[in-house]
Amino acid sequence: MAARRSRRRIRARTAAWLEHHGRAVLGALGRLRMQWLAALMTAGVIGIALALPALFVVFMDNTQNVVGDWDGRPRVSVFLEQDTLMDRARETAQRLRERDDVRAVEVLTPEAALAEFRAHTRMDRALSLLESNPLPGVLLVEPPPGLSTARIDALTRTLEGLDIAAEVRLDREWVRRLHAILTLFARLGWLIAGLLALAVPLVVGNTIRLEIENRREEIVITKLLGATDAFVRRPFLYTGLWHGLFGGAIAAVLVETAYLLLAGPANTIARSYASGFRLQGLDPAAAATLLACGVLLGLLGAWIAVGRHLSTIEPR
């Protein structure tokens, strides 16, 4: 009987606690609604501060998509002698495929090379003036992932020794440079993103500080009536949460707007290079992450402000 009563009491207390949280969430929202212009401005500042890093992340994702195929794995192009018969080239390719330091070999005939060149450059008229196809056949040799530099060099030397090879080119250095540049940009971007994200807790913290000052008397009265620090803190934390959420939503809208503005021209440029690349905006997971970042940074700012300022307000 006593245990049942105790369980009932715990259930009632939990329900009341949840109810208070619900009231604090809605109360904080109600206050923001009453001061909607100030709230909108705060959310706008947070939105811009979050949108810039988010735009950067989207930009980097798109850049990775562009260079995604060139993931740093070297490819060896074997340019064949002009008079090489393609049957012989295919035979050589087949032999190379059997090696354990070769993952794949693609044979590009002079005709296919010319067609590809034509498609990329649209120089039909100029090319039609040529008496013969100047492009050689090519063997595109791809080593397996993770092959050591020494073995790649050895493979390159082997390919140079083929009697049908006119020139062998290892496409590695420029990929390495590109990746190094992208890594540098990524780090620089994250640094700037971190600094901008730091602005969010500062903005929210300052807003909460002002709100605490405005509600000083209410805080004093609730503390007089027996409110714990957690009780007093709660509405301010939820205010920070709402500011962060709205800021995150504004950031998502800004990023999507930028995407809508840029997608058309970017896709047109990609098409002109016969690239399958399509500019990507925020996917639902990225948008949710942006909102979550807004919420977390808003809560962090509110927590810092509340921690600093609430302890100075004690009933006298």
Added chain:
Amino acid sequence: MIRLEAVGKRYPGERDALRQVSLHLRPGELGFLTGPSGAGKSTLLRLIPLLERPSQGRVEVGGVDLGRLARRRIPYLRRGIGMIFQDHRLLADRTVFDNVALPLVIAGTPRRELGRRVRAALDKVDLLRYERAQPETLSSGEQQRVGIARAVVRRPPVLLADEPTGNLDPALSAEIMTLFRRFSELGVTTLIATHDVALVERLGHRRISLSGGRVVADTAATEAH
């Protein structure tokens, strides 16, 4: 219920606000603190809910030595003490109902119980009809009664009032004091600071006179009340 033993209070750079004050209020007792301004009445009241800590001596409420009470326990001590102020200290942006409900909300009282208890408290001070009103639309006396309803809504064992009739006319003051007497009869230990000596004498309850931070007289309740 409330016990002070050789309590002293000194504010930094000032003279002693209280000196060697000892007193004991039994459960359900109603006592008045009287004395001129600066006598130490408000300071003494502030020691009980730990709004101030004594510089020396010992304060006990309900058998708990407040000197040993951890900071995190102070809110729970205050929940057991109803406080009434001269300036009412109501939240202007909330209705009378919400003001009175505040101690229950703080204590996590379930919603279904909350409405019933708030209305019972408002009924006690005859303000049930104003539950949806904003405090600023009420008279000073009515606001004071809202403050009293808020102080008693959790049925605390201790009630403290600092000049509760300071802004009220004699008729309203008497009405408020009648309310306090009724709570005391229900077992609530009540300590009221007031400078209205005439009113206190008429009521005939225990009167503790302070002057210069010392208890100069402690008159027991007369049979008259």
